[in-house]
Amino acid sequence: MAEEVTRVMVAVNESSMKGYPHPSISSKGAFEWTINKIVRNNVSAFNLLFLHVQVPDEDGFNDMDSIYASPDDFKNMNQRDRIRGVHLLEYFVNRCHEIGVVCQAWIMKGDPKEVICHEVKRLRPDLLVVGSRGLGPFQKVFVGTVSEFCWKHAECPVISIKRKPDETPQDPVDD
């Protein structure tokens, strides 16, 4: 049987409804599925790698209250984003600690689908797990889906875990 641990990368993001530090429904579901169906009680055989990709805030829509008057203001904003991301990762790292599975977690900035595939290339996990909102073809045209891009382009096997029907919010684009 395999001697090395199985390294599972899990891409996670924040809830679009509750915001940081709450994980999205689909990333929480993907994590729980991985623990319940794959890792199970064989905790010493798996390492989990949590990647959170932050999308640079292009139009500053979420920062209407902020005034940027100096380079320090931007530094502070970046610092604040980072801290929010760390709190999101804390949720997953704490869960792993409870369960007893070794993990690591880190934050990157950029286009999530591109960054995830790049990190797969760099770190060569055995498996990539991504949550999926399970959108229909019509909805996908407008929002794009990270899971489909990763399935096609990531250089490792990919599982996408769809949300359960009873977890889907009123607007299925929310997560």
Add this chain to the structure above:
Amino acid sequence: MAEEVTRVMVAVNESSMKGYPHPSISSKGAFEWTINKIVRNNVSAFNLLFLHVQVPDEDGFNDMDSIYASPDDFKNMNQRDRIRGVHLLEYFVNRCHEIGVVCQAWIMKGDPKEVICHEVKRLRPDLLVVGSRGLGPFQKVFVGTVSEFCWKHAECPVISIKRKPDETPQDPVDD
């Protein structure tokens, strides 16, 4: 932690080069990956379900030597196909027996991608594993890919396992 076993359906087919009873490179690879990376030594926590879908032989190309003169001839042909399929499944069932993981295996006839999705619906496995030849977009136009269809339509999480580059035959459509 989960009490029930994790049920993994693995779709398998015969080698296009060596024919029955040899498994295709990609289905052998998908099986070995599942054992090495997911099941590992936690054999009692998993059940494997091997599904082999036989494509009805439309033009009789593989049966040039046969003469069909009575209904019994067709019965015999069906019987022979079945036996070939059983020998393919024997390979996987024997491997599971060696490893100590509980499994079951069965044969269906029809369009593999449709039948696989139908069987997922019927049996509700936790995970479907399919091998993939890893063909480029140009090659796919001509041969279609079961893995992509299943990824989109199967009602459970799907992993497709691409062949290793050093296992790819001269003609990548072969398997």
